[in-house]
Amino acid sequence: MEHGPYDGREGEGLPGSRGEHLLQSLFSTRERALRFYDRQVVDRLTPEMQEFVARQEMAFIGTSDAAGNCDTSFRAGPPGFVRVLDPGRLIYPEFRGNGVLASMGNIMENAHLSLLFVDFFDDLVGLHVNGAATITTAYDAARRHGLTDEDQTAPGRRADRWVMVEVEEAYIHCSKHIPLLARQDRRRRDAEGRRPSGDDHFGVAATRGRERERQEAGRSAE
Numbered sequence: 001m002e003h004g005p006y007d008g009r010e011g012e013g014l015p016g017s018r019g020e021h022l023l024q025s026l027f028s029t030r031e032r033a034l035r036f037y038d039r040q041v042v043d044r045l046t047p048e049m050q051e052f053v054a055r056q057e058m059a060f061i062g063t064s065d066a067a068g069n070c071d072t073s074f075r076a077g078p079p080g081f082v083r084v085l086d087p088g089r090l091i092y093p094e095f096r097g098n099g100v101l102a103s104m105g106n107i108m109e110n111a112h113l114s115l116l117f118v119d120f121f122d123d124l125v126g127l128h129v130n131g132a133a134t135i136t137t138a139y140d141a142a143r144r145h146g147l148t149d150e151d152q153t154a155p156g157r158r159a160d161r162w163v164m165v166e167v168e169e170a171y172i173h174c175s176k177h178i179p180l181l182a183r184q185d186r187r188r189r190d191a192e193g194r195r196p197s198g199d200d201h202f203g204v205a206a207t208r209g210r211e212r213e214r215q216e217a218g219r220s221a222e
Contacts, residue, residue: 015041015169041171044087045129049170052127053090053117054080062114063106063133071102077157082117085145088167090115090129093159104163107133113165118173120181126173131165138162 014021015037024030045053058076075081075092082092092115094104107113113133118126141147141162200206 036171041169043167043169045084045090045167045170046087049127050084050087052119052123052125053082053084053129056080056082056117056119058118059092060116060118061103062116063103064110064112065106066109071106073103082115083145083147085164089164090167091141091145091147091162091164094135094161094163095157096160104135104161107135107163113163115165116173118178120178121183124175124178124180126175126178128169128171128173129165129167130169131167134164134166136162136164 014034016033020033021030024033057079058074059082061073061075062070063073064070077093082090084090111132111134113131115129115131116126117129136144138147138159138161141159141164145164147159147162
């Protein structure tokens with residue numbers, strides 16, 4: 001049986017989407033979902049959540065444009081590079097990248113954003129933070145929120161912009177399927193002769209370069 005977009009009012013007033021509420025009814029998981037909503041879903045960052053964010057070195061960011069086309073990105077930095085401003089707000093830096101600006105471009109069309117923090121090394125637990133995002137300049141972030149200690153954000157890197165998130169929903173990602181990982185020294189990894197991770201790790205640019213060469217050779221032969 002196929003199901004398309006759902007426009008009903010199933011589960012109105014509950015956290016989450018109408019689609020998930022419909023599926024909870026179809027698959028008989030509503031009681032479990034209600035227990036989770038009641039025990040774990042909050043609209044502010046608890047003190048424990050704030051402490052967890054302050055220890056994290058990475059975050060996954062989910063955004064979509066006005067048409068619902070999705071993008072997931074990855075951010076990393078020293079512990080606490082994502083700053084908790086207060087229980088209802090956090091802010092993260094945007095550094096110079098490939099110039100595409102996919103995440104911020106989506107935010108310009110659709111402010112809804114999802115952050116996922118996962119501790120793979122110690123606690124083996126994750127934290128979902130969903131909310132509405134606003135893009136601000138580094139100058140404005142420093143003036144409004146006192147974010148002047150750039151060296152603590154990422155040594156040697158300066159944020160071009162910051163993204164502030166108004167928290168709407170926060171909840172745990174349980175440890176059941178989170179793998180335990182071990183940190184490695186990148187210098188040792190390179191010394192062992194591992195394949196370097198460069199701009200063309202997957203060979204796309206090289207393939208397109210060869211295609212252009214063949215096309216140019218074909219035009220020259222005409």
